[in-house]
Amino acid sequence: MDGENHTSEDSELISETIEKLPSSVSREGKGKRLWNKVKYQLVEFNSLPAYLRDNEFILGHYRPEWPLKQVLLSVFSIHNETLNVWTHLIGFFLFLSLTIYTAMKVPKVVDIHSLQLPEVLKADLHKLQECLPSLPNMPDLHKLSGELKSTLPSIDLLPSFSRWHVMDLLYNCLPERFSHSNQTDVCVLRSMKEDVANLIAPLMLRPITRWPFFAFLGGAMFCLLASSTCHLLSCHSERLTYIMLRLDYAGIAALISTSFYPPVYYSFMCNPFFCNLYLGFITLLGVATILVSLLPVFQNPEFRTIRASLFLGMGLSGVAPILHKLILFWHQPEALHTTGYEVLMGVFYGIGALIYATRIPERWMPGKFDIAGHSHQLFHVLVVAGAYTHYQAGLVYLKWRDLEGCRGN
Incomplete structure (x- = not known):
């Protein structure tokens, strides 16, 4: 009335x-x-249609059933969903930038400068790099590397071999034109064969597959973009609200399930049984959670705690593979390092889910946090923080497995 x-x-x-x-x-x-x-003025909670009444402690600044054009333009105006939209929209662009950075830079991180090689080998390689312009008739290294990959046995890790071992492996594989050389130069080491061996050795490092890491980044971007879109468009109509809410919950399930891919794959990549077991379980659980989230009955406000508990339970299912990893690799500092990141990520997600379910702090002072500081905004910030923490853990996994391979498993 x-x-x-x-x-x-x-x-x-x-x-x-x-x-x-x-x-x-x-x-x-x-x-x-x-x-x-x-x-198109903002209205109070009591003026909203029933399907838009979600949080009775946020009393004003609602956009009730605006036309789509005004809804889209409201991304640049102030209302009680403004920070909900922008916290995850900025998060989306953050992870898009991290994905591009990872694709362009991370495979190049594992190079000769980052390896723990003997100092004498580092010195030789550095010396070779300085005098490369003066070396005549240098081979096409990429072509040569391709020839070697087809003839050499698999080499998992360069640091486990001395430079003499590498040269011995290369001895019968180098093309004949590099076996002898009459060229001399002050920068040339004792033999051209040793130079080429030292130069080719780093090319034989093959980074492990990146798809689990990119699956996580894709899940994070989908979740953040779906959430931002949902908060922007849901006020348009009841049908669009119905669609957007399901997309939002699907994004959350995608983020949680794909977050398990890097730790599970890189921890158990040398134990296919456990790797497939954990990956299969979390994938099935993620799909099941999405299907349950799509049921209309679970979208009603009174089921908020059940929804939060369901997603929290899916997150807690990662405890088993993490404990298993610690048992297998208790002697590896990378295992402890990544576990620390994963615990911090769980803390961020857990606190965020608790704040979302209890509606703190607006339940203490209704109407005081309508624009900024209410529970959903805090939840969004903690989700981005948790996902970024997991990204840092993923970088540790990549460097660990690139350098260690399956040794010590």
């Missing part, structure tokens, strides 16, 4: 204003603009 009275008073005010306009054309155009200005 309050909403109807408010609209009636506004209409009377507009009518009085229109009567004072000098001409009918002017009155019609200006009257329409005034009506739109009133029509």
